[in-house]
Amino acid sequence: MPGAVENTASPASSDTGRSIGEQRPLRVGILGCGHVGAALVALLQRDAAHLGGRTGLELEIARVAVRNLSAERSVELPPSVLTRDSESLVTADDVDIVVEAMGGIEPARHLTTAALGAGKPVVTANKELIANVGEELFALAEDHGVDLAFEAAVAGGIPLIGVLRHSLIGERITRVMGIVNGTTNFILTRMTEHGADYAEVLGEAQRLGYAEADPTADVEGSDAGAKAAILAMTAFGAKVVAGDVHQEGISRIGRRDIVAAARMGHVIKLLAVAERQNGEIAVRVHPAMVPLDHPLASVRDAFNAVFLEGEAVGDVMLYGRGAGGFPTAGAMLGDLIRVAQNLRRGVCDSFGPLCAARLRPIDETFTAYHLQFDVADAPGVLAAVSGAFGQHGVSIRSVEQTTRGGATDDVAHLEFITHRAREADVAATLRDVRELSVVRRVGNAIRVIGE
Amino acid sequence: MPGAVENTASPASSDTGRSIGEQRPLRVGILGCGHVGAALVALLQRDAAHLGGRTGLELEIARVAVRNLSAERSVELPPSVLTRDSESLVTADDVDIVVEAMGGIEPARHLTTAALGAGKPVVTANKELIANVGEELFALAEDHGVDLAFEAAVAGGIPLIGVLRHSLIGERITRVMGIVNGTTNFILTRMTEHGADYAEVLGEAQRLGYAEADPTADVEGSDAGAKAAILAMTAFGAKVVAGDVHQEGISRIGRRDIVAAARMGHVIKLLAVAERQNGEIAVRVHPAMVPLDHPLASVRDAFNAVFLEGEAVGDVMLYGRGAGGFPTAGAMLGDLIRVAQNLRRGVCDSFGPLCAARLRPIDETFTAYHLQFDVADAPGVLAAVSGAFGQHGVSIRSVEQTTRGGATDDVAHLEFITHRAREADVAATLRDVRELSVVRRVGNAIRVIGE
Numbered sequence: 001m002p003g004a005v006e007n008t009a010s011p012a013s014s015d016t017g018r019s020i021g022e023q024r025p026l027r028v029g030i031l032g033c034g035h036v037g038a039a040l041v042a043l044l045q046r047d048a049a050h051l052g053g054r055t056g057l058e059l060e061i062a063r064v065a066v067r068n069l070s071a072e073r074s075v076e077l078p079p080s081v082l083t084r085d086s087e088s089l090v091t092a093d094d095v096d097i098v099v100e101a102m103g104g105i106e107p108a109r110h111l112t113t114a115a116l117g118a119g120k121p122v123v124t125a126n127k128e129l130i131a132n133v134g135e136e137l138f139a140l141a142e143d144h145g146v147d148l149a150f151e152a153a154v155a156g157g158i159p160l161i162g163v164l165r166h167s168l169i170g171e172r173i174t175r176v177m178g179i180v181n182g183t184t185n186f187i188l189t190r191m192t193e194h195g196a197d198y199a200e201v202l203g204e205a206q207r208l209g210y211a212e213a214d215p216t217a218d219v220e221g222s223d224a225g226a227k228a229a230i231l232a233m234t235a236f237g238a239k240v241v242a243g244d245v246h247q248e249g250i251s252r253i254g255r256r257d258i259v260a261a262a263r264m265g266h267v268i269k270l271l272a273v274a275e276r277q278n279g280e281i282a283v284r285v286h287p288a289m290v291p292l293d294h295p296l297a298s299v300r301d302a303f304n305a306v307f308l309e310g311e312a313v314g315d316v317m318l319y320g321r322g323a324g325g326f327p328t329a330g331a332m333l334g335d336l337i338r339v340a341q342n343l344r345r346g347v348c349d350s351f352g353p354l355c356a357a358r359l360r361p362i363d364e365t366f367t368a369y370h371l372q373f374d375v376a377d378a379p380g381v382l383a384a385v386s387g388a389f390g391q392h393g394v395s396i397r398s399v400e401q402t403t404r405g406g407a408t409d410d411v412a413h414l415e416f417i418t419h420r421a422r423e424a425d426v427a428a429t430l431r432d433v434r435e436l437s438v439v440r441r442v443g444n445a446i447r448v449i450g451e
Numbered sequence: 452m453p454g455a456v457e458n459t460a461s462p463a464s465s466d467t468g469r470s471i472g473e474q475r476p477l478r479v480g481i482l483g484c485g486h487v488g489a490a491l492v493a494l495l496q497r498d499a500a501h502l503g504g505r506t507g508l509e510l511e512i513a514r515v516a517v518r519n520l521s522a523e524r525s526v527e528l529p530p531s532v533l534t535r536d537s538e539s540l541v542t543a544d545d546v547d548i549v550v551e552a553m554g555g556i557e558p559a560r561h562l563t564t565a566a567l568g569a570g571k572p573v574v575t576a577n578k579e580l581i582a583n584v585g586e587e588l589f590a591l592a593e594d595h596g597v598d599l600a601f602e603a604a605v606a607g608g609i610p611l612i613g614v615l616r617h618s619l620i621g622e623r624i625t626r627v628m629g630i631v632n633g634t635t636n637f638i639l640t641r642m643t644e645h646g647a648d649y650a651e652v653l654g655e656a657q658r659l660g661y662a663e664a665d666p667t668a669d670v671e672g673s674d675a676g677a678k679a680a681i682l683a684m685t686a687f688g689a690k691v692v693a694g695d696v697h698q699e700g701i702s703r704i705g706r707r708d709i710v711a712a713a714r715m716g717h718v719i720k721l722l723a724v725a726e727r728q729n730g731e732i733a734v735r736v737h738p739a740m741v742p743l744d745h746p747l748a749s750v751r752d753a754f755n756a757v758f759l760e761g762e763a764v765g766d767v768m769l770y771g772r773g774a775g776g777f778p779t780a781g782a783m784l785g786d787l788i789r790v791a792q793n794l795r796r797g798v799c800d801s802f803g804p805l806c807a808a809r810l811r812p813i814d815e816t817f818t819a820y821h822l823q824f825d826v827a828d829a830p831g832v833l834a835a836v837s838g839a840f841g842q843h844g845v846s847i848r849s850v851e852q853t854t855r856g857g858a859t860d861d862v863a864h865l866e867f868i869t870h871r872a873r874e875a876d877v878a879a880t881l882r883d884v885r886e887l888s889v890v891r892r893v894g895n896a897i898r899v900i901g902e
Contacts, residue, residue, distance in 0.1 A: 043621075043763055051621055054688060054803070151618065157764030159618035166617065167602065167610030170494075170502055170784040237505060295770055298749035303766075312494055312781030313608030315754075317770040319746055330763030333621040347796045352505070 026340045027062035029095035031086050031111060033073060036125055036152070036332070037064070037101035039325035041075045043333050057340050062096075065089045090115040097339055099332060100124040109133055116140045116148065121343060123335040125152035125328050131226035131242040134233060138351040147348045149335035154227045155180050155304045157327030158320035159334065164234045164308075165349065171310040173235045176274045177449070180227040182302035182322045183211045183218035184250050184270040188287075189300045191258050192267050198253060210302055220249035221270065221285040228272035231306070232283045236276050239354040245272075246284035246362040253287055257444050260372060260415060261289045267297050268446065275365075282360040289370055291450040363424040368397070370417050371426075372443030373433060377403055377412040381438045385414060388432040395419040411440060417448060477791045478513035480546035480571075482537050482562060484524060487576055487603070487783070488515070488552035490776035492526045494784050508791050513547075516540045541566035548790055550783060551575040560584055567591045567599065572794060574786040576603035576779050582677035582693040585684060589802040598799045600786035605678045606631050606755040608778030609771035610785065615685045615759075616800065622761040624686045627725045628900070631678040633753035633773045634662045634669040635701050635721040639738075640751045642709050643718050649704060661753055671700035672721065672736040679723035682757070683734045687727050690805040696723075697735040697813040704738055708895050711823060711866060712740045718748050719897065726816075733811040740821055742901040814875040819848070821868050822877075823894030824884060828854055828863040832889045836865060839883040846870040862891060868899060 028044070030037050044051075044061055052058055064077055065086035083089060090098050090111050098115040100122055102108050108129050115122050117140065124130065129137070130150045141148040151161040155178065164173075179185050183205060190201040202219070205211035217223045225245040232240040250270050261268050266289035274283045290297045295317045299305040304322030309315055321327040342348050375381045382401060389396055398417045418426065426445065434442050479495070481488050495502075495512055503509055515528055516537035534540060541549050541562050549566040551573055553559050559580050566573050568591065575581065580588070581604045592599040602612040606629065615624075630636050634656060641652040653670070656662035668674045676696040683691040701721050712719050717740035725734045741748045746768045750756040755773030760766055772778040793799050826832045833852060840847055849868045869877065877896065885893050 039763075047621065047623065050623060054620055056801075056803075157761070158767060159614045159764075162618035163610045163614065166789065167613035167782075167785045169505055170498065170788045171781055172498065172501060293749075293751065295749060298744075298746060300744065310608075310781060312490075312777045312784065313610075314772040314775070314778050314781075315770075316609060316772075317768075319766075319768040319770065321765040321767075324765070326763045327765050330622055330761060330765075331618075333763065334618045337621045338617065345796065345798045347798070350507075352507075 023058075025058035025060035026096045026343065027060050027094055028097050028099055028336065029063040029065070029089045029092060030061065030099045030101060031065050031089065031108070032100070032102040033064050033066045033075070034101065035325040036328045037099075038073055038075045039329035040099065040101065040332055041077065043326075043329055045075065051337070055337055055341065057337060057344075059336065059340060062094050063089045063092060086111055087114070090120065091118040095120060096343060097336065098122045099336065100126055100129075101332070102126070104128055105132055112137055113140060116144055116146055119144050119146055121147035121149070121339045121348065123149045123332050123339055125332055126150070127153040127226045127230060128242075129153075131229040134230070134241075135239060135354055138354070141348070142350055145348055147339045147342055148351070149339050150230070151335045152328045152331035154230050155306060155320070156322045156324060157330050158304060158306065158318045158322065159331065160306050160318050161234055162334065163318060168308070168310060168313065168316075171313055173308055173310050174276055175309040176231045176235045176306060177296065178227070178231060178272045178304070178306035179269055179296060179299050180272045180304050180306065180322060181218055181224040181270060182304060183215065184224070185299065185304070186210050186302045187219070188250060188253070188268055188270065191253070191255075192262070195255070197255065198251065219251050221247035224270060224272045224285040228274055228283050228285050231272060232274035232281055233354060235274060235308070236281055236357065237352060237355055238281050238357040240281065240283055240359065244283060244359050246286070248286040250287050252444060254444070256372065257446055260370065261446075264289070264370075264417070265292050266290055266448070267292065269296060269299070271296075271449070276357075277360070279357060280360045281357045282362075282365045284362060284365070286447055289446055289448045294450050363422070363427070365423050366420045367423065368418055368420050368448040369426050370415065370446045370448050371430070373414045373439055374411050374441040374443075375414055376438040376440065377410050378438065381412070382414065384436055384438060385433055388429050388436070389416070389418070391432065392425040392429045394421040394425050394429050474509075476509035476511035477547045477794065478511050478545055479548050479550055479787065480514040480516070480540045480543065481512065481550045481552060482516050482540065482559070483551070483553040484515050484517045484526070485552065486776040487779045488550075489524055489526045490780035491550065491552065491783050492528065494777070494780050496526065502788070506788055506792070508788060508795075510787065510791060513545050514540045514543065537562055538565070541571065542569040546571060547794060548787065549573045550787065551577055551580075552783070553577070555579055556583055563588055564591060567595055567597060570595050570597055572598035572600070572790045572799065574600045574783050574790055576601070576783055578604040578674075578677045578681060579693070580604075582680040585681070585692075586690060586805055589805070592799070593801055596799055598790045598793055599802070600790050601681070602786045603779045603782035605681050606757060606771070607773045607775060608781050609755060609757065609769045609773065610782065611757050611769050612685055613785065614769060619759070619761060619764065622764055624759055624761050625727055626760040627682045627686045627757060628747065629678070629682060629723045629755070629757035630720055630747060630750050631723045631755050631757065631773060632669055632675040632721060633755060634666065635675070636750065636755070637661050637753045638670070639701060639704070639719055639721065642704070642706075643713070646706070648706065649702065670702050672698035675721060675723045675736040679725055679734050679736050682723060683725035683732055684805060686725060686759070687732055687808065688803060688806055689732050689808040691732065691734055691810065695734060695810050697737070699737040701738050703895060705895070707823065708897055711821065712897075715740070715821075715868070716743050717741055717899070718743065720747060720750070722747075722900070727808075728811075730808060731811045732808045733813075733816045735813060735816070737898055740897055740899045745901050814873070814878070816874050817871045818874065819869055819871050819899040820877050821866070821897045821899050822881070824865045824890055825862050825892040825894075826865055827889040827891065828861050829889065832863065833865065835887055835889060836884055839880050839887070840867070840869070842883065843876040843880045845872040845876050845880050
């Protein structure tokens with residue numbers, strides 16, 4: 001499985017009779033001219049001289065496919081460049097490189113397939129595409145000896161995919177943990193710093209444009225789940241799709257959880273986690289308590305960050321803007337330059353065949369937990385509750401009992417932090433605790449990292 | 452100035468009559484087997500199968516040049532591989548790629564020159580070499596169509612150079628600010644978190660091996676200065692050498708400064724800063740007050756981080772281990788893989804000719820300042836002191852007057868924070884303030900970022 005393969009198909013059109021190796025401009029066809037597509041057009045128009053100076057490349061916008069030719073746009077394009085015919089764009093003789101800035105699986109999938117099949121490299125910002133059908137597209141790219149680049153598909157302006165595919169390709173990475181959804185990080189930051197409620201902050205995020213009218217994909221973890229699949233695939237070279245990722249969102253996180261985290265010197269973050277252990281891979285998205293001195297704890301508002309643990313390089317974190325037109329377009333521009341340089345050199349970057357590692361089910365993964373219970377303030381209760389932990393082999397790292405409310409309340413509050421334990425054992429413990437007659441309320445079970 | 456050039460010289464030895472493009476192992480010659488060299492040998496020995504699987508490359512340790520053949524080493528090498536003859540190693544027919552892990556300018560410079568001259572790509576971890584004679588070496592590499600890779604020369608295991616040279620090559624970077632010296636960051640972290648004195652923590656750092664017996668290069672900023680030059684050169688493609696960098700260290704930072712920073716919600720960090728403005732470049736190293744909510748503020752202990760400001764991607768930060776055998780060797784391994792892939796493809800990465808931007812002298816740069824004075828507690832004193840600011844056009848953002856000590860003391864304490872002002876004007880203000888008869892003591896003037 002070579003990391004560098006020679007082109008086997010001709011990547012260039014031959015209409016002009018000129019070889020791609022000559023110093024004529026490389027012609028870019030862009031699918032979509034929304035937020036991201038328009039930002040890329042603006043960068044290519046504005047920075048042409050700068051790009052030429054740094055890279056020796058001349059990139060020319062040949063065609064831009066849009067749904068509505070007469071829509072208002074933030075960039076000016078000659079009418080001859082605009083087209084509604086995306087099907088023709090991806091195989092056109094006057095397009096050397098295709099940029100896919102549409103999003104969603106179809107029609108992006110069949111257009112990308114057609115472009116790669118026609119020997120044209122593709123640069124995409126499409127996380128759904130890569131997280132769901134990445135494997136077939138990488139294989140197709142490999143077959144045709146062309147690049148498929150996707151830096152912008154995860155964590156927008158953070159040069160994460162380049163680091164994993166190139167700088168750290170020789171590194172044995174054991175774990176990747178990322179804050180990869182800006183909406184939920186904004187919400188959790190506001191809840192932590194302003195003491196606000198979830199519903200209240202969600203409304204604010206919607207007003208500010210950080211959250212969509214239907215926020216499900218963000219707050220329930222499926223956006224982060226798709227990105228977790230891409231992280232696992234890229235860091236470990238393993239076959240992982242979005243549907244493989246265990247997902248828990250933040251909609252159940254409340255004031256009590258935020259306060260409990262703060263009391264133990266932690267903050268709650270929504271993490272995408274991909275781990276490799278004994279040849280198996282575990283991938284999941286869930287809220288977690290992160291110690292304040294961990295670099296991920298200081299990632300605030302809508303920023304993203306990805307924390308990598310490598311055997312040689314140790315801990316590495318990459319931080320930046322995870323979304324937005326210009327950060328995403330900036331990431332695509334980096335890909336475009338690499339792909340163009342490869343085209344000139346007659347080579348491409350291989351993703352290699354993905355290996356089929358066993359995906360460890362969530363039940364078999366090991367994590368530390370923070371657990372809260374309201375219990376009757378009576379003798380023997382702590383013994384009964386902690387007995388349930390012992391029965392399932394869940395070891396307790398710390399426990400704190402406080403009496404809440406007034407003297408008439410008769411309710412005690414218990415907070416446990418466990419050592420790393422098997423998820424299934426924690427779940428069984430919680431089932432048993434829930435059935436104890438002395439237990440009035442079982443709070444959220446939240447994972448704790450850094451233990 | 453192409454970012455990708457075809458090889459003009461033959462990069463491969465022809466002793467065997469086989470082309471470098473064939474899938475025989477690539478033979479690596481390593482100069483030096485100290486901390487870093489030995490870690491690289493260990494990685495190559497341990498991870499050969501992993502590397503082959505991810506990259507299709509087979510890297511073979513052909514020769515390792517050491518000073519003492521019989522010295523104890525943490526790695527085992529066959530006697531046939533060890534040599535004292537570094538001069539022969541760099542031109543040997545059985546060496547395809549040279550790794551320089553010696554440090555210092557000579558003999559590294561002439562060995563690197565000889566290797567490049569013989570058409571062999573070089574991977575180096577040597578900051579002095581790149582920061583002082585980088586330009587001549589890049590030109591030589593270009594002339595011979597081979598790579599000169601230096602990821603490990605700045606910030607150890609952080610994949611910074613790769614990000615700047617590749618992922619962000621199309622980005623207009625306006626500023627780079629880095630914590631690039633682990634020793635001083637360890638000292639400042641201890642002073643901040645433990646309330647310890649500079650001298651005390653320096654002694655602890657020396658006992659722990661974080662600081663050398665002669666700590667001058669770290670604490671006075673010359674180590675960070677060399678790295679700042681490399682950052683400027685790589686981010687802006689500009690001609691900058693270590694001697695161009697204005698350097699101030701941390702040895703004058705005391706308790707009062709740390710406390711003053713904390714009171715305004717800041718921490719003191721030693722920063723390497725490279726800025727581009729109107730075609731000019733300013734490069735400097737100095738302590739600075741960093742607001743607690745800035746990502747650089749949470750970089751603790753001996754960790755490094757580099758914060759980049761790009762016009763399209765926005766703020767990006769890369770964080771990790773700045774030193775140590777394995778992190779540094781991990782960075783070199785990434786370079787080695789890239790260089791080996793390029794060798795197989797018959798291409799190399801051009802650094803391009805460096806442009807000769809004007810370097811803006813420190814006097815002409817603009818920064819906000821935190822200034823402290825002890826003054827007579829008498830009428831008219833604040834007016835006299837603040838008058839000096841006005842006279843030199845230094846605008847005051849905030850001022851706080853407190854009375855220190857007991858009532859018999861008769862001394863007031865003034866703390867000013869300025870808006871961004873020209874360095875020369877701040878210096879002139881300080882000269883005038885120092886001459887006022889009511890001023891008893893002028894404290895450290897410390898720059899403030901994020902204003």
